[in-house]
Amino acid sequence: MKTFNYHAPKDIKKASKLASTSSAFLAGGMTSIPSMKLGLATYKDIIDIKHIKKLSGIKVSGKSVTIGSTTKHAEVASSKDVQKVIPSLAKLAGGIGDAQVRNRGTVGGSIANNDPSACYPSACMALNAIIHTNNRKIEASKFFKGMFETALKKGELIEAVEFKIPEKSNYQKHPNPASRYAIVGVYIAKYKKEVNVAVTGAKSSVYIDKDLSKALSNSFSSKAIEGMELNSSEMNTDIHASGDFRASLVVTYTKKAVEAC
Amino acid sequence: MASLVGSRVERKEDKRLLTGKGRYTADINISNQTYAVFVRSPHARAKIKKIDISKALKAMGVVEILTGAEIATDKIGGLIAGWAIRSEDGSEMKVPANPPLAKDSVNFVGEPIAVVFAESLDEAKAAADLVNVDYKVLKGVINTAEAMKGETIHDGIEKNLCYDWLLGDRKAVEEAFAKADKIIKVDLINNRCIPNAMEPRACVVDYNTASEEITLYTTSQNPHLSRLIMSAFGGVAPENKLRVVAPDVGGGFGSKINVYNEEIVCSWASKKIERPIKWVAERTESFLTDTHGRDHVTHAELAVTNEGKFLAFKNETIANLGAYARVFGTVTPTYLFGPCATGVYIIPAAYTNVKAVYTNTAPVDAYRGAGRPEATYTIERLVEKAAMELGIDRTEIRMKNFPTEFPFKQTLVHTVDSGDYVAGLQKAKQMSDYAGFDARRKKSEANGKLRGIGVSSYFEACGIAPSAVVMSLGCGVGLWESSEVRFNPTGQVSVFTGAHSHGQGHDTTFAQIAADELGVGLEAVDVVHGDTDKGTFGMGTYGSRSLAVGGIAIVNACRKIVAKGKRVAAKMLEVSEDEIDFKDGEFIVSKSNKKKTIGEVAFACYLPGSRDSDFKSPLPEGEEPGLIESSFFDPANFSFPAGSHIAEVEIDPETGEVKVEKYTAVDDFGRIVNPLVVEGQVHGGIAQGIGQALHENTVYDETGQLITASYMDYTMPRADNFPDFNLGFTCTHATSNPLGVKGCGEAGAIASPPTIMNAVIDALGGQEITMPATAEKVWKACKVLKKKNAKAA
Numbered sequence A: 001m002k003t004f005n006y007h008a009p010k011d012i013k014k015a016s017k018l019a020s021t022s023s024a025f026l027a028g029g030m031t032s033i034p035s036m037k038l039g040l041a042t043y044k045d046i047i048d049i050k051h052i053k054k055l056s057g058i059k060v061s062g063k064s065v066t067i068g069s070t071t072k073h074a075e076v077a078s079s080k081d082v083q084k085v086i087p088s089l090a091k092l093a094g095g096i097g098d099a100q101v102r103n104r105g106t107v108g109g110s111i112a113n114n115d116p117s118a119c120y121p122s123a124c125m126a127l128n129a130i131i132h133t134n135n136r137k138i139e140a141s142k143f144f145k146g147m148f149e150t151a152l153k154k155g156e157l158i159e160a161v162e163f164k165i166p167e168k169s170n171y172q173k174h175p176n177p178a179s180r181y182a183i184v185g186v187y188i189a190k191y192k193k194e195v196n197v198a199v200t201g202a203k204s205s206v207y208i209d210k211d212l213s214k215a216l217s218n219s220f221s222s223k224a225i226e227g228m229e230l231n232s233s234e235m236n237t238d239i240h241a242s243g244d245f246r247a248s249l250v251v252t253y254t255k256k257a258v259e260a261c
Numbered sequence B: 001m002a003s004l005v006g007s008r009v010e011r012k013e014d015k016r017l018l019t020g021k022g023r024y025t026a027d028i029n030i031s032n033q034t035y036a037v038f039v040r041s042p043h044a045r046a047k048i049k050k051i052d053i054s055k056a057l058k059a060m061g062v063v064e065i066l067t068g069a070e071i072a073t074d075k076i077g078g079l080i081a082g083w084a085i086r087s088e089d090g091s092e093m094k095v096p097a098n099p100p101l102a103k104d105s106v107n108f109v110g111e112p113i114a115v116v117f118a119e120s121l122d123e124a125k126a127a128a129d130l131v132n133v134d135y136k137v138l139k140g141v142i143n144t145a146e147a148m149k150g151e152t153i154h155d156g157i158e159k160n161l162c163y164d165w166l167l168g169d170r171k172a173v174e175e176a177f178a179k180a181d182k183i184i185k186v187d188l189i190n191n192r193c194i195p196n197a198m199e200p201r202a203c204v205v206d207y208n209t210a211s212e213e214i215t216l217y218t219t220s221q222n223p224h225l226s227r228l229i230m231s232a233f234g235g236v237a238p239e240n241k242l243r244v245v246a247p248d249v250g251g252g253f254g255s256k257i258n259v260y261n262e263e264i265v266c267s268w269a270s271k272k273i274e275r276p277i278k279w280v281a282e283r284t285e286s287f288l289t290d291t292h293g294r295d296h297v298t299h300a301e302l303a304v305t306n307e308g309k310f311l312a313f314k315n316e317t318i319a320n321l322g323a324y325a326r327v328f329g330t331v332t333p334t335y336l337f338g339p340c341a342t343g344v345y346i347i348p349a350a351y352t353n354v355k356a357v358y359t360n361t362a363p364v365d366a367y368r369g370a371g372r373p374e375a376t377y378t379i380e381r382l383v384e385k386a387a388m389e390l391g392i393d394r395t396e397i398r399m400k401n402f403p404t405e406f407p408f409k410q411t412l413v414h415t416v417d418s419g420d421y422v423a424g425l426q427k428a429k430q431m432s433d434y435a436g437f438d439a440r441r442k443k444s445e446a447n448g449k450l451r452g453i454g455v456s457s458y459f460e461a462c463g464i465a466p467s468a469v470v471m472s473l474g475c476g477v478g479l480w481e482s483s484e485v486r487f488n489p490t491g492q493v494s495v496f497t498g499a500h501s502h503g504q505g506h507d508t509t510f511a512q513i514a515a516d517e518l519g520v521g522l523e524a525v526d527v528v529h530g531d532t533d534k535g536t537f538g539m540g541t542y543g544s545r546s547l548a549v550g551g552i553a554i555v556n557a558c559r560k561i562v563a564k565g566k567r568v569a570a571k572m573l574e575v576s577e578d579e580i581d582f583k584d585g586e587f588i589v590s591k592s593n594k595k596k597t598i599g600e601v602a603f604a605c606y607l608p609g610s611r612d613s614d615f616k617s618p619l620p621e622g623e624e625p626g627l628i629e630s631s632f633f634d635p636a637n638f639s640f641p642a643g644s645h646i647a648e649v650e651i652d653p654e655t656g657e658v659k660v661e662k663y664t665a666v667d668d669f670g671r672i673v674n675p676l677v678v679e680g681q682v683h684g685g686i687a688q689g690i691g692q693a694l695h696e697n698t699v700y701d702e703t704g705q706l707i708t709a710s711y712m713d714y715t716m717p718r719a720d721n722f723p724d725f726n727l728g729f730t731c732t733h734a735t736s737n738p739l740g741v742k743g744c745g746e747a748g749a750i751a752s753p754p755t756i757m758n759a760v761i762d763a764l765g766g767q768e769i770t771m772p773a774t775a776e777k778v779w780k781a782c783k784v785l786k787k788k789n790a791k792a793a
């Protein structure tokens, strides 16, 4: 690993001030440290944001759950509040990677990174999340731009993610057998007027499957999508799963998610 | 005194290892050490046109950079194939030179070309990036089945063929096939596995400029053997000037048998640069350059009668050696494979033909089970298919063909001294509730799942030794094992062994044996291994040989101690030797009940005199002082553990996921020294075998890049992939050693792949799929099955 300057600011203002074009925020380090070790990324300044108290914690209001960006997956998974109002979100967090990853990885790091097979982006999309940064609020649908790409500007800091509490929701994933990321992850959320089916792992970035969402908005039952076949041409193909397999898994796990609601 | 052998003694080493107090090679630092980083080939096959180190030499902190040119100048020898195998036509196998640093050509991604030594690891890495190698990239030969048709990799080795080996009688087989009612055929791929020891390879070299002695700390399963090879073939230093220490080693599974390029290069270089050197592999280097396992393509046939009697067996296999032939590389697909391929059955005629090929992939060598998992997979897939095709119960067809009398002269090579295969399978059936399977299948079906059951009965030849036998088969060394037992004046015992523990628990089991033999407490015994400066000699640990060969050397050395002790005690007690019994650590005169403890005798052996005894020595006339004995044990035969495993899997046809629901293993390891340790070995072996069957997929792309070179893509099985293993034992004693023990380290990995695959294929209605049975393959097969069932309905 190349040497760098390490900073551990105690508040958001200092962190923002330190940010530059050759800096990176360090949250759980689960992605950033391996990529620095492999020489895939080099930075002059590393700004460790874990010491900023304001960035961590879970707040529940009548309509939403707001999770601070450095809140760890294990904290979300074991939060009684989250388990009560959006149990599927706690389940998602509890199914990420392995215990070590869950004890360090954070929600902010996960969505800032926007790995095409990460779990959290699908929760953000399905749960109409709003991403709060140090200078604006971004709707999830405008946040995830493409593979490892987000609407974040250089040096922009995610402070929290606000998830809208649905009537019902569920998350199902077919884990990559090696890394346990999602080969396919399906997050469904039912609100009064709509059902969102967000899919991760299947394409270059998380997306809302319009056909599945529409079918379930019309009739919220697994029968409504029985036998549906998705176009696999844009689906990822790798050594673990072909596009055809992924296409089939999306429908399969959507059914499982509906049945589990 | 209760016998320690047979009891569930907790592992002495666990406290140290589990609390972070293990001392591994990477934990060792020597003042003034330099750090080594290797420049490796990014290509699977290329000619090296030029290596330019000029820029790198000027980089900060660089001490020295060495290449294959210096290796050649200094006449440092290459890596070796330890077994010479002959082809069917009598010709010797063809082995390419394998210099520790490639000079003219590279033959797999990761092959080392140059080495940088620098003051810090970062500086060494940075400089390694500046070494400029000019390659002429050539088309690689990657695929096992196609290797003989590819371009010639090594000059003069036509068809990339190392040997075309035959064991058995083709004519007898053809005659029997002509008379068969039915011929069962399988085409199999035994998938390549990457061993993935938890501790990556590493070495630390300390050269003493005064004594000119090299001390090599390394991650080895067999330090003495490494020293022998490095000295005799590498020419690194004479044996008396080379000390090899393998301290705590975090797993090997066969991948740490070989002496590797890095150990030879760093040992040689340390003398050249007169500085200590440290090298620790990164995980990617381990994936790329540790020896891999398996990689066979097999066509096999079994001739049977309608009643399910086996008549003859043929096995045509292509075995991938990777780029070079290594220590056990050539024997693994021949003598460790062919003789076991007829399994636990009476099959009157059989042959195995193996074509071993070179490819531009990492070298393949022994991997837990080495040859015997491949053999068992072949025969057990055939037997299961035979049962299916003949409509005979899978356990019945096995019982029908089991030998029931021992010694059993197996068709191809081995005479199996003891066993009771019927008892093992019956016990496994009962423990697994075999009879209740149909009800469980119906229950799964009601939930939309497919359930399958699979059986595998295996035997294996392990306790790899009889020197006379292995040397006649081509082994370059004798595979005996040695021990020295030192009974110290103040009562503790140091047991030196040539076997090496890297997870096997020798500190505990070997101490149990010695404590029982000598009648002392377990805490009085220390087992010392892993250092050529400590203890006699040794061939190391692999092939489930540590107890059945190394453990017996300890028994014999202890018995020599007791024999001497008896002579001394007789003198001390003023009786004749035959009036003395040795029991529970005491030499007792049976008539008078007078006695001396072994501690008192030992003390007397070291202090043979006293102020009160008028020059009278307690030692008999001509007896030397001291109480140290050694023994070299070379058994008369291999040991032959055997057993039957039964697994049940449940498949979700929509996701293709295979869940192992039940796993029952019944094994016969002869006498068991420590059930806790044995169960641990069986658990690990089964886990590794299930890993091969369901998870571990080694993928090279068509250019020879290893796609699965990290844990993000190479699936290591985890605890949640397994059910609780249900273990049982039967016991017939080995007759080739005084303890009656058989090896247990590999059995799990040998039996489990066919057990699991038989269950998966059963669930899929007999559709064959290849290992690993990953979700997508299974999902596809489920779709085919669904169509077939729909048609039938």
Ligand SMILES: Cc1cc2nc3c(=O)[nH]c(=O)nc-3n(C[C@H](O)[C@H](O)[C@H](O)COP(=O)(O)OP(=O)(O)OC[C@H]3O[C@@H](n4cnc5c(N)ncnc54)[C@H](O)[C@@H]3O)c2cc1C
Residues within 6 Å of the ligand: A024, A025, A026, A027, A028, A029, A030, A031, A032, A033, A049, A069, A070, A073, A095, A096, A097, A098, A101, A104, A105, A106, A107, A108, A109, A110, A111, A112, A113, A117, A118, A119, A120, A152, A156, A157, A158, A159, A179, A180, A181, A182
């Ligand atoms: C073995 C393994 C398995 C995994 N499995 C899964 C899985 O199943 N599902 C899943 O969803 N994820 C998975 N992950 C990802 C993991 O959960 C983390 O979320 C992810 O690695 C990044 O989070 P982190 O907190 O470690 O961020 P870091 O690695 O510290 O940072 C990642 C990136 O985000 C930026 N960043 C971090 N915080 C902020 C912020 N507040 N504002 C702006 N930018 C920020 C950093 O600068 C960096 O570029 C896995 C990771 C590993 C190593």
